[in-house]
Amino acid sequence: MSDIKIGIIGGSGLYQMSALTNVREVSVETPFGKPSDNLIVGELDGVEVAFLARHGRNHHLTPTEVPYRANIYAMKQIGVEYLISASAVGSLQAEVKPLDLVLPDQFIDRTKSRTSTFFGKGIVGHIAFGDPICHQLSGVLADSIESLNLPDISLHKGGTYVCMEGPAFSTKAESNMYRMLGGTIIGMTNLPEAKLAREAEIAYATLALATDYDCWHPDHDSVTVDMIIANLHKNASNAQQVIQQTVRKLSANLFVSDAHSALKYTIITPLDKVPDATKQKLELLLKKYL
Numbered sequence: 001m002s003d004i005k006i007g008i009i010g011g012s013g014l015y016q017m018s019a020l021t022n023v024r025e026v027s028v029e030t031p032f033g034k035p036s037d038n039l040i041v042g043e044l045d046g047v048e049v050a051f052l053a054r055h056g057r058n059h060h061l062t063p064t065e066v067p068y069r070a071n072i073y074a075m076k077q078i079g080v081e082y083l084i085s086a087s088a089v090g091s092l093q094a095e096v097k098p099l100d101l102v103l104p105d106q107f108i109d110r111t112k113s114r115t116s117t118f119f120g121k122g123i124v125g126h127i128a129f130g131d132p133i134c135h136q137l138s139g140v141l142a143d144s145i146e147s148l149n150l151p152d153i154s155l156h157k158g159g160t161y162v163c164m165e166g167p168a169f170s171t172k173a174e175s176n177m178y179r180m181l182g183g184t185i186i187g188m189t190n191l192p193e194a195k196l197a198r199e200a201e202i203a204y205a206t207l208a209l210a211t212d213y214d215c216w217h218p219d220h221d222s223v224t225v226d227m228i229i230a231n232l233h234k235n236a237s238n239a240q241q242v243i244q245q246t247v248r249k250l251s252a253n254l255f256v257s258d259a260h261s262a263l264k265y266t267i268i269t270p271l272d273k274v275p276d277a278t279k280q281k282l283e284l285l286l287k288k289y290l
């Protein structure tokens with residue numbers, strides 16, 4: 001298989017990409033186990049892409065159970081350099097309405113039970129994460145959304161994605177606290193993914209699709225899955241259009257991102273002191289620097 005440079009991770013509601021042609025399923029094994037599901041490899045307008053359903057195609061993995069390291073490693077293994085993450089989010093701000101699209105540029109980490117790094121076991125690295133999203137990739141998403149003119153849907157460029165552990169939704173006190181902290185949207189998945197993608201030198205950007213007002217809004221009921229199902233379906237259709245257009249634009253201009261050399265000044269352990277087993281496990285990530 002030749003390298004597939006563009007990867008897509010689909011979240012709640014986006015379990016497949018109907019526009020894919022020449023589709024095949026690829027079962028991948030990584031040093032971190034199996035990803036959430038088989039990779040679905042196919043073409044969008046002649047451009048090969050790899051799609052992965054974050055929670056599995058039947059949504060059987062909780063946000064805590066998603067094998068984030070295996071997912072990112074699997075994308076790296078097949079050659080992905082640009083990763084688009086589509087995610088359902090709650091809105092923490094009145095101006096972000098359900099069905100609106102948000103391209104966050106910051107995260108607040110409220111996760112508790114995740115492994116969000118490839119480092120450890122004899123190798124220490126501290127990735128720079130001040131700008132956690134690849135602004136160029138997010139820019140291509142923005143251009144694509146604007147060119148689609150989706151009716152009644154606003155695009156919010158920038159914003160802070162609060163990543164909570166879940167799977168229960170927030171309490172009202174938490175939701176209001178996140179608003180006070182400057183949160184724009186809330187979800188349960190994107191922060192570990194963004195960190196691991198950065199460690200894997202993959203340019204990563206989030207396409208967040210609002211489904212609800214969480215539980216802080218005095219004029220809206222508190223979020224339940226039942227309440228957001230219809231929005232998840234509408235969002236899935238919008239996400240597919242946006243992703244298809246983004247792949248068109250991106251494939252015409254595969255830029256170099258800072259993310260592609262993110263490990264350069266990151267690893268503090270001398271590489272000749274790293275245990276061989278760890279080096280082997282991370283070979284794919286480290287080989288440029290060995």
Ligand SMILES: CSC[C@H]1O[C@H](OP(=O)(O)O)[C@H](O)[C@@H]1O
Nearest residue numbers: 011012054063087088187188189
């Ligand atoms: C079904 S609502 C909660 C669920 O939806 C989001 O998933 P994803 O980020 O994969 O689209 C949120 O993070 C929760 O996992």
Ligand SMILES: Nc1ncnc2[nH]cnc12
Nearest residue numbers: 088089090186187188214
């Ligand atoms: N309100 C919410 N909180 C956390 N994750 C979500 N995903 C969609 N809506 C959400």
